[in-house]
Amino acid sequence: MIVYLVIPKYMLLKKFLLCLLILCTINIQSQSKFQFLKGSKKQVVKFELFNNLIVFPLEVNGVKLSFILDTGVNKTILFNLNKTDSLTLNNTKKVFIRGLGVGDPVEAILSRNNNFRVNNILGTSQDIYVVVDDTFKLSSKMGVTIHGVIGYDLLKDVIVKINYSSKKLYFYKPEKYKEPKCRSCEKLDLEFYRNKPYINVSIKIDSAGNNIPVKMLIDSGGSDALWLFEGSKKEIKVPEKFFVDILGEGLSGTIYGKRSRVPKLEIGKYVIEEPTVSFLDSATTINARSFKKRDGSIGGNILKRFKVWIDYPNKKVILKKNGSLKRGFYYNMSGLQIIYNGEELVKEQKNSMKHNGYSRKEDSKPGHIVSFVTSYSYKFKPSYKVNKIVKDSPAEKAGIIEGDIIKQLNGKEAHEYSLNEIANLFQTKPNKRIRIVVERGIFKLKYEFRLEQKI
Template sequence: MKRLILYIFVLLLYTSVLSQGKFQFYGKNTDKQEVSFKLINNLIIIPLEVNGHKLSFILDTGVNKTILFNGIDSDSISLNNVNKFFVRGLGSGEPIEVLSSKGNSFRVKNILSSNQELYVVLRDSFNLSAKMGTTIHGIIGYDLLKDVIVKINYNRKSVVFYNPKTYKVQKCRKCETFPLQFYKNKPYIDVEARIDTINNVTIPVKLLIDSGGSDAMWLFEGTKKNIKTPIKHFRDVLGEGMSGTIYGNRSKIPYLSLGKFLIEKPTVSFLDTISTLNARQFKERNGSIGGNILNRFKVWVDYPNKKITLKKNASLKKGFFYNMSGLHIIYDGKELVKEVIRKKTEDTYGGENKEGDIISFINYYQYKFKPKYKINVVVEGSPAYKAGILKGDIIMSINGQKSYEYTLEEIMFLFQTKPNRKIKLKVKRGFVYLKFEFKLEKRI
């Protein structure tokens, strides 16, 4: 209760200096605020307070509205001025029910806004928390970024929010700056790509800057650029959108040119028309650049001045890989696990170590809650599919190691390591334990 009263006091104290719906800096340092973030599956997760509740949000340049997922934690948050309506997003499913709430207070460290609008998704088709293995309460983008200049350091896992009124641009010879074009408050960049794997021809493409996308790159088939999936590709589930599952083809292209930076052989997801019908409202858009490319740079996102600046980091030349197992795995809560602790005891007959001393071991047991992982999708024709693994199987061990000793990200990385790597899985299907073995298969 004391903390709530203090928060209300701080909110009232700064209401007079905050304009409606605008983030502003307060406190001793009004020039910048640095925040550490979690980097999971190439996505940036920052702490965000909503009406005094500490939550975890994805910082997503690809969204123009702040979204809160309906869940256990978010149910306890008091929302103001609520209205109900339906929206359609990426995916081939039906429109979903959404609540609109105005007059909410947001806070990122010492950056505060007292009158923000957010949208509560009543049916969490994203299921992001399960897919990322950590609690995700929502997504924030334009509402915050329009009022700050942001420097994202993927290597250090830190984001610095600068006050646009006092920010001074530093000279950087190794940087490349691009103008941003906005459509419905989403940022787009003009670059060049060689998509044709046969002819050495580059074409200009307009791509959404999407820090909330974990893939390297998305391209839309059938656009005016006559973009087509390369011959070498495979069909896959690309992710979940607001309106359901997103399907498409996975492949690679020769390169993407970001000014002087050449991104060689990036993995690209080619999306079909049905899944991206809503995203194609901006007729000039050809696709998006996601976190698996952005994380190879130090990134300055400057919405107030409509530009983005890139400076390469050590991972620029690292290769691009994809899931070669055909398994899409989600976090499935926690289960109680019995662990053995072996303790050594010594009988030294008076405290001195002598020959003939008795050394014995006693086993103790403790119970801890550990993460549980479940097969969510098995791609048809994939190595896992051929091995007989089914959706709903609970993973017990991977290559002889207990599944709970992995993070979800470590499991997915294991499936992206190298072709022909042997994977041994022990799963629980109902009340039966089964063992499977397959090799990672390079499909493009």
């Protein structure tokens, strides 16, 4: 049997790229459950933070993989299996998934009765959707291997504290969990729609206007600060100052939208000044708007400013500010979307020694000795290329084009950067000079531009 499945989003929104996978049309009920083993009531798991996204180890049928912890998805999805990955999938059947835009459906596999494991937390009888073709190419866009995303399937059976500062996840057994006693914390009720969590907050669109109450998806799988759906309320309008930017990649191609700032966001007693916000029109978000009360999303660039307790069993979320709450909100001011381009063989100087001085031997006269020894090694290093470029951006005006291979950035070899570091470089401060050397065919070309703040 062939089943058609709609995925309205999985965009990896910037810092670099936002992909949001939401499965809307199939609601399969199963007896799947995560349980704590060996009498444990708490598990601590280290994670990596890439572009504000939480990447942690998850075992699928005994194979350790890297997953994004994404409160914005209600099904577990695997979309990056290499030929070298050996993973047995149980009870499979073909499905098709459809993404944002008008592209063709993408073939996938629905596999049932799988075992997941996070340390001593075991999930049995788990469903997983496997994208046959790695359409997202998320790993190349993040510069690190990402196999999939998981959200509700895990979070419905545990309570998790996310400490973004220490990069640790604390999973608690609900029956043994004690809610933190914290006067400085903010506790908010969660409302669920299709197994995704929403909270009520307020936002100020215009400095001269009033606060607008909005219902927002808590989306740890979105790396941007805020999404707003243009026109979801009559007061939600794009500010006068905005620019068209690359917001992410969907199954059907690149997603563009209007990037701007709003004066403030209020989450309970916490006031967040001048966050960046991306406005998406009704055509782009037609599937995401199936929940008529929804006005947008709160993503990782907001959440990382707190310790976050996510309590699905009791329908609560608790926030406690950390030291980054008052930091500014930045975005890619270059106009370049850089992705991982595989590895290249690089010649490196292995050992170089130069010595100047006088040496005396018993049977020789004093003399000036110069010794110079050099050897080289060849190593595979990461390569990066320009995947997309924003129209009228500083980089485009300088002459850089899609497909250019990045060789140097500000005098440093490109392979000495991680993709995360390159993203941070483009978000440092307005007017910062960027010197870049690219390879285009047989030519090496030098360009220079300055980061430009448009909002």
